[in-house]
Amino acid sequence: MRATATYRRARVSRKSRFTAARFFVALIVLVIFLFPVYWLFITSVKSSSEIFARPPVWFPADASLGVFGVLFKDGDVWAIYNSLIIATTSTVVAMILGTAAAYSLARFRTGGQNLAIWIISQRMIPPIVIVFPIFLLFVWLGWVDSYVGLILLYIAFNLPYVIWMMRGYIEDIPIEVEESALTDGCSRWQALRKIVFPMARTGIFATTVFTFIFAWNEFVFALILTRTEVLTFPVLVTHYYGAQSTFWSKIAALSVLGTLPVFFAVATLQRFLVRGITMGAVKG
């Protein structure tokens, strides 16, 4: 007993020094990863001569948010609204369908290994390989340049990811816990709600976040299956690369605007995510 206490004390002081070192390393990692983001941001507020200055300007003296105003005034932000609708709807539906399917795979081994492999194989095909026939199909259905077309496509596109990730997270939950709940008289739905969902919570959040990101950022399908009405933001960014002009400030500004919603979505969910992580830590 006493030995353990001494060990703990020694461990605590070693740990605080260790934490300081970790904090320092973490800070460096953070700076490295965020530097390009900083560069993108300052590009959006630079004046045109600062963008083309040699050597490059690190701290724009002439910073202005003017180009953001232009994006709002000219209606370019519409693309972000489109992305928001498409990504949100498709993520919610894909999470519901996919988690259910993942539960079936994880707990019942439905369809055996082959079904699972078939599902993941649906994600391996490069979009560019199948997008033309999809375009023809959508023409026939009247879905080109429509929300419903892209939403459905993104659901299908993200389902394998959701199913596989959620299968992994659900398999992590000891089956005994669920069994005991079921034998204690819970209905299957209650067992899901009381045991599976809370315990797979970290995984659900992480998967939701990434599904949303994939849908938000998808480029190839959006490029080929839209014209004007549901243009998404990554496609609009490429519009600023002209043959005789490159609107770097617009590219950067729309990129910043297009990153903010996802970032806030992720940052908000991430609080839950980290809470899930710390709960896991506290539990031990």
Place this chain on the structure above:
Amino acid sequence: MRKATGIKSLLGALAVTGLFAAIPSASQAESAADIAVEAAKKYAGTELTVIWEAGLQSLDPLNFSGPKWEELTGIKIKVVESQVNEMFPKMMQEHRAKTGAYDILNAVPAWLGDLVRAGALEPLDDYVDKYKYREELEDIGDVYRLNQMKVGDKIYGFPDDGDVLILYYRKDIFEDPKNKEEFKAKHGYDLAAPATWDQFYDISKFLTDKFAPAMYGSGNMRARGLFHYFFLERARVEGCRFFDAESMKATVNGPGCVKAMAGFIKENTTMPPGVEQWGAIESLAAFNAGQIAMTQWWPPVGRWSAGYGADVEALSWVPKSVVAGKVGYALPPGGHPELAAGFSMAVSADSKNKEAAYLFIQWINSKEISLQRVQLPYALRDPFRKSHFSAPSYQALWPDAKHYLAALEAGAKSGVLDLSIINTFAYEDTLSAGLQAALGGEDPQKALDGVAAEWDKLTEKVGVDKQREAYKDWASKPNAYPN
């Protein structure tokens, strides 16, 4: 609105003076623009969709021609914007599915052949006659009219953009007595806009040696998707032929072609470091900032470097010009500027409203409206009609505008065409890849041998006979090869 009142006052004047019958033909007095507007009124309430390059280009139909047309005719213009590299795929893709999503195609002339062969374009001759447009078509600069309008012997597109890569140089540097004296002492001839590529190298090197790093002798686009225009031009100036017209074997690795490529590599050493990566925007920025003394560019650089439109919000991304008033205009060395890209207005074969679509392109392409369009400060449409080059309103836009227009007009006579055969893009793409490899350090001969081999493969795939026919059609155009 302006035109409507114009017609009214004209008719009014005729009626008042009682000379109505004395005028040879009332319709002759009517401009092509007016004819189009009158005829289009019966389609009021409909909508036409046009695919246009995103960005500055599309400000024309979005802010100017679209709203104006709607006001005059009641026909709405919907603009589908697309990144320039995606326009051809989008047009073809919609054509394959026969969607008729685009009524009007704003197409690069080099694509016309492929689009026509795929059945995507509507022949325009009948409309041209019906709506009396032939006469005004004659006003389009020879090079554009003779080369960028027809496929075979039918009209498929109206040349609508005078893209030509002329040379812009710093008059003040070239006319500086000290520079002149030193240059002459060194090279034995006068410092002036270079007439040959050898002179270009001499001048570029001279200026770089003297002024770098503050200013380099020259800086040209080298990035993929742009550089091949420069190569196509210069190779032909050096006597390169792209194919043997009989065997259809690629000869793009011939001596003239290799010489041209080697020349570029040599000149790179006189240009700012990193020029191998330069796109359009880099050379524009460097020229406007006074960091290079010569550049070969599209016509807009002439306007922007003069400060025309500098206060327009849409042009706020253009680096401020410090060289306004100091820019000279000349044909590039060799005297045969590339008619790089450009645009022709065409009607989609899948359109459900072809007549109205035609009337719109006649209207925007007409003398009257096109003159307004090429003068829009934010426009990327460059003068392409004889009447543009001589328009007093244009010549008055900035002090040297007259010289600018004269240089463009000269280019519109002697310019050389982009290659346009079956599956042009594939040829262009493999060429670009080979040229990039050469810029990246590969031996020019070896790189172009590789291109020739790839081209032969492509030709075989297309069918040698079919491609020969397409090539002959292209090569028979007056400006396919110099002389």
Place this chain on the structure above:
Amino acid sequence: MTAALGAGQRANLFADRHFKWLVIAPSIVVLLAIGLYPLIYTAIVSFQQITMAEENTAWAGFDNYGALFTDGRLWLSIAHTFIILAIALPIEFVLGLLMAQLFLERMPLKQVFVALLIIPTVISPIVAGSTWRLMFDQQYGPINQIIGWLSGDPVIILWLARPEWVYPAILICEVWQWTPFMFLILLAALSNVDRSLIEAAEIDGASFWKTFFKIVLPVIKPVVVIALLIRALDLFRIFDIIWAMTKGGPGTATETISIYTYTRAFREFETSYAGAIAFLVIVLLSVIVILALKRVEIAK
């Protein structure tokens, strides 16, 4: 907690035939609805002769497939794809794991740090490619400037124009963007590991590595395998960042299978030949994925 159930009871609880199919059916329907038609279409056109100029639907037998074997650019593009995959994936995994270890325990501002670290992954690959294109620019970008400071001499590296520099450039962008993805998934997985087991092992004097391999790794393995698999598949399809940075250049140095397919299918409208490429890709991937998955499944 009740005692574990007997084998018979368990079979009862998880043998609900209707329920298990009911919950998976919607997903299967959606996947079939979107996935089947393109496959059938591609299969059919790949045996025809459709090109840009001619919608020739006459049968061509295996001509298009035969042509694949002599298409050097195709095989090079496949090689490029695997090079990027083979380098980026291990780096992303190891970096992600190290970062997850770094952030696993309590640390001031941890939540803020983790949230900020995710930004690269949140950014659209098109934007990421554009950003790095700007960063690597010889004149306007800071990378060469920083290298110049570090080395003491100004440097001119044409990152995207030179074949020997373009891969590092693309890999840096790729690793920058997706390491946080690995990091977050691994952080979630690691946090599910029972802390008491680790502490017990530490008290027993087990080394960090021993603890990691014996206790931590087995627990996080299902998620790790899936994360690796998903990233591998994404890397195989890599398109957006290359599109934004080089479009496959210089020359065809960075042309991946997706970029090449795009060229054939949407530039040249070699619809039939592109169909054959599509099938080659699908077959190739199926073989690899099934082999990989079966191995994993056996190892389980």
